[in-house]
Amino acid sequence: MSNSKNYDAIVIGGGHNGLVNAAYLAKAGLKTLVLERRHLVGGAAITEELVPGFKFTTFSYAISLMRPDIVQDLCLADHGMLVLPLVNTFQPGFNGDYLLLGADADANFHEMARHSREDAESIRDLSHLIDRVCFALKPLMDNIPPNALSDDPAELAAMAGLKDYMAGLEPDVRAMIDKFVNCSAAEILEEYFESDLVKALIASSGIIGSKVGPRSKGSGLVWLFHKMGEYDGVLGEWGFHKGGNGGFTEVLAKAVVAFGGTILTDADVDTVIYKDSVATGVRLASGEEYFAPTVVSALDPRRTFTQLVSADDLPDSLIEAIGKYKFQGTAAKVNFALSDLPSFPGLENRKDIFMGFTNLGPSIDYLEEAFADCEAGRYSRKPFLDCCVQSTVDPDMTPPGKHIMSCFVMYAPYHLSESDWDTERENLGDVVQATIEEFFPGFGSLILHREIVTPLDIERIVGLTEGNIFAGELFADQMFLNRPAPGWNQYRTPISGYYQCGSGTHPGGCVIGGPGKLAAKQILGDLKTQAE
């Protein structure tokens, strides 16, 4: 019996990156155990039937950035991975104005040309340039970044190689990368567009989940990050997983088991067991212990470095960096079960307008005002909403004819200056509902059920510090060489055998899998070196 608690590798946290990491380790032949605190795996990517027949994507709700090589390596299609394409993006404006963009470039040209013929031309240039930027940055996304603080010759060579690579990019691509890093989304968009509706639609990608407004430096990079994905090779496109994002993490769990891994739920890890800076296992809150020479934390950096192990045992510089690492969640979710589809004046009975992202945030000023509330320590009185009626794409989400609507809400700062989230929960729901009502009159009468998820709920339920959906802001000083801390961006920790694989590591948040995969690569490489 004692042997059953001994493993080659233990992964703490059954979020999507923990599962990806475990699947790679199991595939490599390691006896791998995943320990998940909750009764279900998936972390922030779960689907819950909160009302009979209605499946809610409580937190994460769409997919794009999942690295295609992971899909192949882990045979995810065989385990049921099924991402449905989005038909349209709908951006209502003021006074009945709107943008409805779909899959056809020519139709999109004419739709944008209704607002500005120059913008309709410009989007082609900008999209092509962004595609080339994403192509150029793909190797950075898909490989372990170099360690900028190391004097190891291999790392020095990798840093020099990186510098050469960036210098070798075509000048317009390099210049655009610089702009994304140094400029706000609005600044970049001013160069390309005149229509405020067009600018607002694109700018919304630059604020998702981040404490930035469209005019803040940093929104450029967040925007770029959200373009780094693809749908079937179409760069920057998003899709809905069958059964919601929880459907996707179920697929990952199947892959883990298929490769011989074990998943334990209701297993709350209290601490990593280590001695003389060598990890040997984990202890659960129940007191139960599991042992393995490799222990991987899929939790966020604060939990990985200050809760699962004692900060006193780690270098001051690392603890200081983790202390400064910004979480500051700013997003909430309000999810609705609906008796019917909302109706947009002028486009009544058009189901197709909901078959994708419905973006409520009609101007840069609107988004900026929403952000001003956030800066003042309150949730936006007129929030930006990214709404998805997933049941229009996937009928299995609801009873026939009924609908589910997932609304991502910006801004909802974790720290409220004059109240607290347990007090404000229902008020936030009311504000969101009123905002939707403005664009879709009569919305309120369709609501069968409303589920509000505050940043505090995200922290409590999922375990993401301060409710940050990316396990830490996607800011330049927290990315790549610095994620989560300079010198500790290669998935290792100061404790031998203890690794990190959550979204707080490179490449970062979203349902992306990159951290889980690259951590596994590092772990398997280290094990091979040790064996030699």
Place this chain on the structure above:
Amino acid sequence: MPKMTAFHSRLEPLNETKIWKNWSGFLVAPQYKYSLTNEYYAIRSSVSLLDTSPLFKYRISGPDSVRLLERIMSRDINRCKVGGAQYTVWSDEKGFVIQDGVILRTSEFEFYLTAGEPTLRYFKSIAREMQLDEVTVDDISEAYGILALQGPHAHNVISQITNDATDLKYFEVVSTQMGETEVIISRTGYTGDLGYEIWVPQINAIDLWDSLMNAGEGYNIAPIGTTALKMARVEAGLLLMGVDFESSRFAWVDAQRETAIELGWSWMFRDLEKDGRDFIGRSAIEIELKNKTSRWKTVGLEIDWHSYEAVHLEAGILPPKSDLYRETTMSIYRRSETPWEYAGYATSFLFSSLLRKPIAIAKLPLDLAIDGTEVDLELSVIRKPVNVLAKVTSLPFFKPKRKTAPMGGGK
């Protein structure tokens, strides 16, 4: 939803196939009749009428218009006289072609341009860069419709409605009236045949259509779709963006791009040293001309009939001919000791019913791009790659006298 051109209500009942495709977001008929070749012969034997309204259309006007076009266009706009038209291209700084188009000069400072892709913002950005205050670029794509009247009887049809087209020489333009309607007529076209293109304000589009169809009745005028047009343009040696070359603007790498010289338009630069224009791409084009650094030359290929027939007969089938037009890339090999030695590629392939043989538009390295050179063109015969003999020839394949002949005198 696709848009409909100003002529659509007339075209819709004429389309026997009920098949429509999307051209720049507008519904157009690829063909009206089931037989493509039948439709094609309207262009070569009687007279055809084609709606080309989905093209992007621009008016460039004002005292600075010439300066702007001198800068943008690779071909010298000053060589286009008032009342003239010019086939032209615009290139990027590296000399790679962004687009081609036909520009009409209706007065000293007024030009009308057609383009396959939008270019309003690009032209305006160049005007801004040059700080040209006295030029206006108007996107008039939706304000005008365009009809192409093409074929041996084109003049017989148009002259029933207006006398002003009669004196037009090839690539000349006149602003006039047809009935009550203000139009711009150019003696141009994409078929390599006698023909005219007529710009008409949207609101008068149907009137123009009806009057041309009426006037053409005795000459068997036929509406044609885009495929018959594309078949004719291969014979005329006219390149199609997206098929024979890609716009530099949306290419990823230079291997996908081509220069005007590589596309066979070096004649546009015959007097380059005599004009001092600082046009975009000039230095790259000068270097290419001087150092002969072109990677390709665009040529015609005449496929040897006997070879074409033989490879099919050997496989036990008849050689396909009817309605055969392709836009898929086909590989070309050097005829040498080494089999399958890659040399270049064909982009447009047609069995020309008129010329009684298969022809193609191809890119070859300079040493092979010489009239009479023999190369192998790869075909698929019963799903197997097979080479046929082809001979390099200069474009166009077909150049009837009527295309450029004076129309006034003989009548």
